Amino acid sequence: MGETFVLSESMEDYLETILNLIKQNGSARVTDIARTMEVAASSVNESINRLSARGLVEQEKYGPIKLTAAGREWAERIDCTHQIIYLFLEKILGIDPETADRDACAIEHDLSQKSFKAMVDFLLANGHLTEQSCALAILAKKEEADGMAAKEVMLNDLAVGSTVEVVKLTSKGALKRKLMDMGLNRGAKIEVKGKAPMGDPIEVKVRGYSLSLRKKEAEEIMVREV
Amino acid sequence: MALNKTSRKETEVKIALAGNPNSGKTTLFNELTGSRQHVGNWPGVTVEKKTGHAFYKEYALEVIDLPGTYSLGAYSEDEVVARDFLTAGQYDLVLDIINSANLERNLYFTIQLLEMGVDLVAVLNMADEAEKKGIKINKHKLSQMLGAPVVETVASKGRGIENLLAETIKNRDLTEPALEINYGAEIEDLITEIAKLFMEYDFTNQVNHRWAAVKLIEHDPEAVKLLEREVGSSKAKKIKSLIAERELKAKDDFDNIIIDKKYELINKIITESVKAPAAGQEPENMSDKIDAVVTNKYLGIPIFLVVMWAIFKFTFTLGDPLIGYIETLFEVIGGWAGGLLTGLGASPLVASFITDGIIGGVGSVLVFIPNIFLLFLAIGILEDSGYMSRAAYIMDKVMSKLGLHGKSFIPMVIGFGCNVPGIMATRTLENKRDRIISILINPLMSCSARLPVYVVFAGALFPNHGSTVVFSLYLLGIIMAVVMSGVFNKLLFKGERSHFVMELPPYRFPTAKGVFIHMWEKTGAFLKKAGTIIFSVVVLIWVLANLPLGVEYASANSFIGHFGRFVAPIFKPLGFGSWQAASSLVFGILAKEVVVGTLGVVYAAGETGLRTVLATQFTPLAAYSFMAMVLLYTPCIASLGAIKSETQSWKWTLVTAGYLFVLAWVVAFIIYQGGMLLGLGA
Numbered sequence: 001m002g003e004t005f006v007l008s009e010s011m012e013d014y015l016e017t018i019l020n021l022i023k024q025n026g027s028a029r030v031t032d033i034a035r036t037m038e039v040a041a042s043s044v045n046e047s048i049n050r051l052s053a054r055g056l057v058e059q060e061k062y063g064p065i066k067l068t069a070a071g072r073e074w075a076e077r078i079d080c081t082h083q084i085i086y087l088f089l090e091k092i093l094g095i096d097p098e099t100a101d102r103d104a105c106a107i108e109h110d111l112s113q114k115s116f117k118a119m120v121d122f123l124l125a126n127g128h129l130t131e132q133s134c135a136l137a138i139l140a141k142k143e144e145a146d147g148m149a150a151k152e153v154m155l156n157d158l159a160v161g162s163t164v165e166v167v168k169l170t171s172k173g174a175l176k177r178k179l180m181d182m183g184l185n186r187g188a189k190i191e192v193k194g195k196a197p198m199g200d201p202i203e204v205k206v207r208g209y210s211l212s213l214r215k216k217e218a219e220e221i222m223v224r225e226v
Numbered sequence: 227m228a229l230n231k232t233s234r235k236e237t238e239v240k241i242a243l244a245g246n247p248n249s250g251k252t253t254l255f256n257e258l259t260g261s262r263q264h265v266g267n268w269p270g271v272t273v274e275k276k277t278g279h280a281f282y283k284e285y286a287l288e289v290i291d292l293p294g295t296y297s298l299g300a301y302s303e304d305e306v307v308a309r310d311f312l313t314a315g316q317y318d319l320v321l322d323i324i325n326s327a328n329l330e331r332n333l334y335f336t337i338q339l340l341e342m343g344v345d346l347v348a349v350l351n352m353a354d355e356a357e358k359k360g361i362k363i364n365k366h367k368l369s370q371m372l373g374a375p376v377v378e379t380v381a382s383k384g385r386g387i388e389n390l391l392a393e394t395i396k397n398r399d400l401t402e403p404a405l406e407i408n409y410g411a412e413i414e415d416l417i418t419e420i421a422k423l424f425m426e427y428d429f430t431n432q433v434n435h436r437w438a439a440v441k442l443i444e445h446d447p448e449a450v451k452l453l454e455r456e457v458g459s460s461k462a463k464k465i466k467s468l469i470a471e472r473e474l475k476a477k478d479d480f481d482n483i484i485i486d487k488k489y490e491l492i493n494k495i496i497t498e499s500v501k502a503p504a505a506g507q508e509p510e511n512m513s514d515k516i517d518a519v520v521t522n523k524y525l526g527i528p529i530f531l532v533v534m535w536a537i538f539k540f541t542f543t544l545g546d547p548l549i550g551y552i553e554t555l556f557e558v559i560g561g562w563a564g565g566l567l568t569g570l571g572a573s574p575l576v577a578s579f580i581t582d583g584i585i586g587g588v589g590s591v592l593v594f595i596p597n598i599f600l601l602f603l604a605i606g607i608l609e610d611s612g613y614m615s616r617a618a619y620i621m622d623k624v625m626s627k628l629g630l631h632g633k634s635f636i637p638m639v640i641g642f643g644c645n646v647p648g649i650m651a652t653r654t655l656e657n658k659r660d661r662i663i664s665i666l667i668n669p670l671m672s673c674s675a676r677l678p679v680y681v682v683f684a685g686a687l688f689p690n691h692g693s694t695v696v697f698s699l700y701l702l703g704i705i706m707a708v709v710m711s712g713v714f715n716k717l718l719f720k721g722e723r724s725h726f727v728m729e730l731p732p733y734r735f736p737t738a739k740g741v742f743i744h745m746w747e748k749t750g751a752f753l754k755k756a757g758t759i760i761f762s763v764v765v766l767i768w769v770l771a772n773l774p775l776g777v778e779y780a781s782a783n784s785f786i787g788h789f790g791r792f793v794a795p796i797f798k799p800l801g802f803g804s805w806q807a808a809s810s811l812v813f814g815i816l817a818k819e820v821v822v823g824t825l826g827v828v829y830a831a832g833e834t835g836l837r838t839v840l841a842t843q844f845t846p847l848a849a850y851s852f853m854a855m856v857l858l859y860t861p862c863i864a865s866l867g868a869i870k871s872e873t874q875s876w877k878w879t880l881v882t883a884g885y886l887f888v889l890a891w892v893v894a895f896i897i898y899q900g901g902m903l904l905g906l907g908a
Contacts, residue, residue: 054475055476175725179727181296183489185485186482197522201623207331209730210730211730212726212730213726
């Protein structure tokens with residue numbers, strides 16, 4: 001979902017602030033955000049519009065700002081990364097809380113997945129984290145996503161007999177429409193039934209009937225094994 | 227539904243058949259209307275329009291067979307025709323023909339109809355096939371969920387037709403509200419806003435407004451056109467940019483969401499109303515077994531070639547003796563009429579006009595009947611049995627390299643027999659682009675009428691290499707077809723991509739009724755549309771060959787002779803600048819084999835002495851150049867008539883006639899001048 005694009009540091013800070021305000025006060029208003037982050041209300045408005053365009057926050061006119069599901073996920077990930085860095089600096093390295101917090105703020109945006117995992121493992125081994133920590137959920141989710149991404153292939157690469165599910169169509173316009181109209185939309189189960197004697201086109205079974213398509217067209221269909 | 231239903235006599239009912247291809251729609255249409263059918267065209271397009279009549283008790287039903295489509299989008303002529311008809315609302319009721327053995331995909335079409343607000347009876351056709359697959363449909367539940375009456379039929383066996391007619395009459399005034407699918411907050415809010423803008427902009431078109439809004443959100447080009455027509459382009463632009471703006475914010479493309487929601491609904495309907503064997507528990511599938519042989523890696527191509535050979539043999543070996551009978555019959559009639567006319571004191575010119583011009587003209591149309599009849603019998607069987615799709619599947623790799631579709635192969639093969647049925651066989655191609663290109667290059671397949679020309683010339687000038695020369699000409703035709711197909715793909719249809727996303731329907735036994743109706747239709751269409759053109763040109767050429775009065779038929783002093791003399795210089799660089807050669811090419815437009823007869827007349831040699839004369843008049847190089855010209859130049863009038871009737875367009879007919887003449891000239895020029903340079907002119 002949200003992971004496909006990047007956000008600037010300040011945008012991430014906004015998301016984090018909104019999340020914390022909602023946690024503390026039950027809602028986040030422009031004025032509260034401006035006060036917490038020590039910026040002008042006008043720049044808050046501008047940033048909120050940008051976040052809203054990306055579907056991360058929602059705001060009724062003059063109402064409080066709400067996080068969308070994607071926005072909340074993003075904010076929680078940043079917030080959790082912050083906590084892990086802070087714990088690592090304070091508990092393991094013995095840095096004073098104020099410096100640890102300030103450094104965590106600076107590092108949280110750029111921390112690699114690898115370092116994050118190493119920190120989490122180290123904290124776990126030394127008893128500073130519980131199994132319920134937000135970090136474990138984030139790591140599990142990331143691994144699942146990586147695992148799935150690895151198994152995603154294009155339909156034309158499959159051997160006869162494979163059974164797969166459509167992930168998405170990469171084509172546009174008339175071909176995409178035709179494929180969807182023939183029942184090859186997301187989630188559709190496909191069985192590769194055969195290849196023509198010269199190797200192209202291929203025959204698949206989808207939604208209870210047989211369909212043929214050229215390899216060039218199958219190339220536009222991303223699938224994963226089921 | 228808010229559409230203006232047709233208001234006629236109480237006992238007259240107008241119904242339309244809609245549904246997926248391979249749902250038995252045509253079979254049902256034949257079953258309902260029998261021989262009371264009329265085949266025409268939808269205005270402005272090449273899509274066939276079939277209408278017919280059915281009677282039930284005191285009611286007279288007019289039945290319109292809409293083109294079979296999988297969807298009601300805007301990406302093919304067929305879809306647009308069906309959709310325009312449905313939105314115009316000039317009908318009482320739609321019968322939505324559903325293949326019961328494949329509910330999931332068929333219901334996708336049904337819910338599109340319901341979403342448009344079309345009042346329909348859902349016809350669960352092929353109920354026997356569903357039964358065989360172990361599928362049980364709860365009709366009552368299905369009817370409840372669709373909000374439409376449901377009837378079961380087996381059209382191929384005539385089962386359930388009475389009941390269907392009764393239900394049709396009962397529901398002729400059905401008015402149900404349009405189906406509303408919940409597309410989720412993002413899209414629903416947008417639909418509400420668009421509906422408000424419709425009100426504000428005075429969008430008063432009778433189409434269902436919610437449906438129109440959904441279509442706009444899907445970026446449907448026809449819906450955009452409709453909107454622009456109704457509210458003007460500046461207001462339409464506002465709605466379009468509103469949609470674009472929302473889609474940018476959304477996490478997903480709107481058309482994805484809309485289709486997903488449709489299938490969600492279908493799956494819900496199926497879960498609640500259908501019992502099917504679990505995956506892996508299905509009874510054995512006959513089609514899969516046949517496919518394992520027919521599309522087998524090693525057997526597929528040999529089987530395909532045998533089928534092609536069988537069709538070719540069937541069409542021409544069986545047809546040619548029949549053509550002989552027709553020719554003899556017309557000779558007898560001509561002779562008899564000539565005798566009668568002379569006996570009545572008519573002048574020889576009038577007698578000749580009636581016997582050679584009129585009767586000969588009719589004869590030259592009718593000689594095509596046996597081939598067309600037999601070919602479409604064979605094609606009907608291939609299509610209805612399901613093999614046609616497999617043939618396309620097997621050949622597509624080769625054909626797609628030429629920018630063509632797998633189905634273009636059969637018209638090409640038939641073209642070697644005769645281009646007229648070859649051109650007519652392109653009807654099996656659904657995509658307009660594929661169809662037009664296949665038609666344009668079909669005349670390059672060297673038909674059997676060109677063979678006599680090769681035989682005479684090769685016999686006269688290449689006595690020791692006759693078969694090699696003839697073979698090289700066939701090959702030249704094929705090479706030119708490949709080249710021109712590439713050119714047309716680049717030139718005429720730039721950017722349009724053809725696809726091969728095609729259903730492979732289950733194998734079925736063709737019904738005799740279906741195949742024979744198909745055959746009658748094609749033959750009738752040829753007689754009516756191409757026949758008139760062929761007849762008129764035959765008569766015209768007769769007149770030109772006999773004027774001015776008193777001149778000998780086709781002689782140097784006839785109009786044709788003058789014309790031949792006038793155009794002969796054009797052919798001089800090709801090695802045959804004589805008026806005789808030029809006028810034989812003019813007569814060749816009647817039918818390519820006439821070239822030989824004409825040369826016999828103009829050289830006053832008769833067909834037997836012709837070889838000797840030709841050996842003195844042509845060098846071998848000029849003869850080869852002439853044969854290439856005969857192969858490639860403007861096709862015979864019968865082919866042109868078939869092209870006009872298939873494309874519904876004078877433009878494409880003239881394009882074919884023109885490009886082939888230019889191509890022939892250029893190729894003959896290269897052959898002759900190239901040969902001269904290589905010192906082959908002696």
